[in-house]
Amino acid sequence: MGAEWPAxxxxxxxxxxxxxxxxxxxxGKSAQKFFSLLKDAHVRTVLDIRLNNTSQLAGFAxxxxxxxxxxxxxxxxxxxxxxxxxxxxxxxxYQGKQLSWENFREEYFDLIARRRVESNLDIALFDSGCLxxxxxLPHHCHRMFALEYLNQQWNSRLSVTxxx
Numbered sequence: 001m002g003a004e005w006p007a008x009x010x011x012x013x014x015x016x017x018x019x020x021x022x023x024x025x026x027x028g029k030s031a032q033k034f035f036s037l038l039k040d041a042h043v044r045t046v047l048d049i050r051l052n053n054t055s056q057l058a059g060f061a062x063x064x065x066x067x068x069x070x071x072x073x074x075x076x077x078x079x080x081x082x083x084x085x086x087x088x089x090x091x092x093x094y095q096g097k098q099l100s101w102e103n104f105r106e107e108y109f110d111l112i113a114r115r116r117v118e119s120n121l122d123i124a125l126f127d128s129g130c131l132x133x134x135x136x137l138p139h140h141c142h143r144m145f146a147l148e149y150l151n152q153q154w155n156s157r158l159s160v161t162x163x164x
Contacts, residue, residue: 018159021126023143026061028136034060035073037163044128045077046070049084049143051091058134079125083117084146091142101140108145117146118153126150126158138162 022041026034038046046066053063060069067078086108094104135141144162151158 017157019123019127019157020161021128021147021158022130022161022163023133023138023141023147024130024163025133025135025137025141025143026058027134031060031069035069038070038076038130039074041130041161041163042128043074043076043130045079045125045130046132047084047125047129048078048080048132049082049146050133051085051088053080061132061134079129081121083115083120084112084131084142086142087111104142105145108142109149112146112149118150121150123150123154123157130163137164 022043024034024037029037048063048066050058052058053061053066055062060066063080070076070078090099090104090107090111093099094101099107131143131146133141133143135143138144147158147160151160
């Protein structure tokens, strides 16, 4: 378990009632590394926030297979949270370099604010949870923005570790 960005052991502001949450990307990891990181971090629930979680490119992390692997290997649950996935057009514009990373962040924040995710999601779901996306590192993945946004809305109650 560890975080390489922005520093090892990175934690956002927390309080006594901090909710421990992690994030992980599956790209660039073997199944052994991926599931070991989750198990070692004592993740109880993987929160899938990917836009496309059924692609054959996802390998062991495909939506159809992941719940079984999580239960068998980590004693963890699987929950899909499409409200935190970017819209296809937004992601396409960023990937096509029509949006800077900062503009992508602004538009993503606007999107999840319109979805009222902070009101529609229960913070308890994030306790010992781990946001899943495909990007190997969090510094260019929307999972970092999702956690940043929720932490702002939930008064810095999330203590975040990025598993790399």
